[in-house]
């Protein structure tokens with residue numbers, strides 16, 4: 001830093017940053033509130049500035065200045081993350097870089113089946129762009145109308161199709177990122193094969209903005225499966241759900257795209273809180289499995305496969321009953337039951353969320369043990385649902401009726417969460433399957449990851465971001 005730079009006051013640095021983005025790129029006082037708190041209202045912060053850059057050059061200039069003058073940079077996408085990663089602390093020594101103005105489609109390569117988009121592109125817009133070419137970007141989740149590609153990659157988002165297509169990491173062929181020193185790493189060649197050293201772009205996937213700012217990515221696209229069937233089954237137990245799924249995967253030759261578990265308690269919350277939802281069954285079932293099969297081969301009779309699966313499931317006493325959707329409208333209605341669960345929990349007053357994963361074969365053991373642990377501990381209401389097809393269960397706890405979530409949390413959340421996370425890790429699983437670490441699970445990362453992993457993560461962080469300006473205090477320091 002030369003003498004002139006050294007004398008630059010913080011105010012002058014911030015003024016300079018505002019000049020870089022221009023008036024359209026500055027979020028003014030009265031509009032700042034939604035950017036300063038997280039989706040669930042758990043974290044609130046303050047920021048010296050909230051900027052919306054419009055180009056990678058602007059991002060690079062701002063980050064380079066932040067690095068020189070020790071200003072923390074909080075990357076922000078749709079701000080739908082569940083771990084507080086996109087919320088600044090309250091010191092006012094940090095700025096938010098919100099990517100929503102950088103949402104251009106840079107290139108569509110139909111032959112390569114790829115799309116290059118800027119990080120601020122909203123997930124559902126990406127879906128629509130792909131569909132115009134009869135292709136799909138298969139990653140989808142309940143927040144699709146708000147979350148952005150940069151956020152999805154930074155959290156290595158999962159969602160409802162991981163079973164078939166993998167999580168965000170598996171769906172990106174390269175990216176562009178601004179490093180903490182302002183340099184731009186550009187790997188947008190869209191190559192499906194490139195064995196030339198370390199996977200540098202891959203470092204930024206799942207890093208939650210702690211290593212740099214993702215500004216664009218090459219996304220992998222797949223043929224649109226015109227042939228699809230959705231069914232909802234009543235299963236006798238979670239063990240039966242897993243056994244059934246194992247067989248269904250083989251019998252359908254890998255055509256299952258999604259397999260989502262819904263417990264009675266979660267369904268009841270949806271029926272009570274989300275208008276227009278109906279129980280698909282006339283019996284009260286404890287365990288339900290929503291299954292979607294899809295293929296682009298039009299002559300494959302998916303309905304016949306589902307009917308055969310159903311028959312075998314009933315004979316082997318895994319399934320009690322089932323409904324195959326008769327129309328697109330009914331498919332949407334079935335999916336609404338599953339996708340509305342987070343909103344239904346919110347309307348019930350909110351929940352203590354756990355986003356664990358274990359091997360699919362160990363899901364029943366996890367659930368049995370976790371329920372027993374908690375039954376002996378405190379009164380609570382459970383909401384268990386999630387991506388059972390990839391071993392990711394949302395094991396959420398609500399306070400008993402009449403008790404405020406805040407009181408429940410203050411008294412029990414820490415111990416409850418510790419019990420649930422200890423159990424999943426004891427079973428060889430993860431304490432954070434798809435939501436990331438952010439600020440919420442930073443202590444857990446230190447507790448559950450091996451010393452070797454923590455040291456390696458710190459070495460990488462310090463090598464790439466020696467001044468700790470990128471999302472400081474999140475994930476790892």
Ligand SMILES: Cc1cc2nc3c(=O)[nH]c(=O)nc-3n(C[C@H](O)[C@H](O)[C@H](O)COP(=O)(O)OP(=O)(O)OC[C@H]3O[C@@H](n4cnc5c(N)ncnc54)[C@H](O)[C@@H]3O)c2cc1C
Pocket residue numbers: 039074075076077078079080081082084085086099119140141142143146147148149150151152153154155156157158159160208209210212213214215342343434435438471474
């Ligand atoms: C109703 C609902 C359903 C959800 N369902 C799922 C689900 O099924 N699966 C799932 O995985 N998640 C789910 N989520 C969580 C959330 O939507 C995802 O984590 C999503 O990927 C976050 O994207 P975002 O753009 O909102 O990121 P943000 O919340 O803005 O940011 C998340 C993290 O990424 C960093 N970041 C954001 N943009 C960038 C960038 N350009 N460069 C570098 N770092 C960046 C932030 O600093 C932060 O640490 C759900 C959330 C809601 C509200």
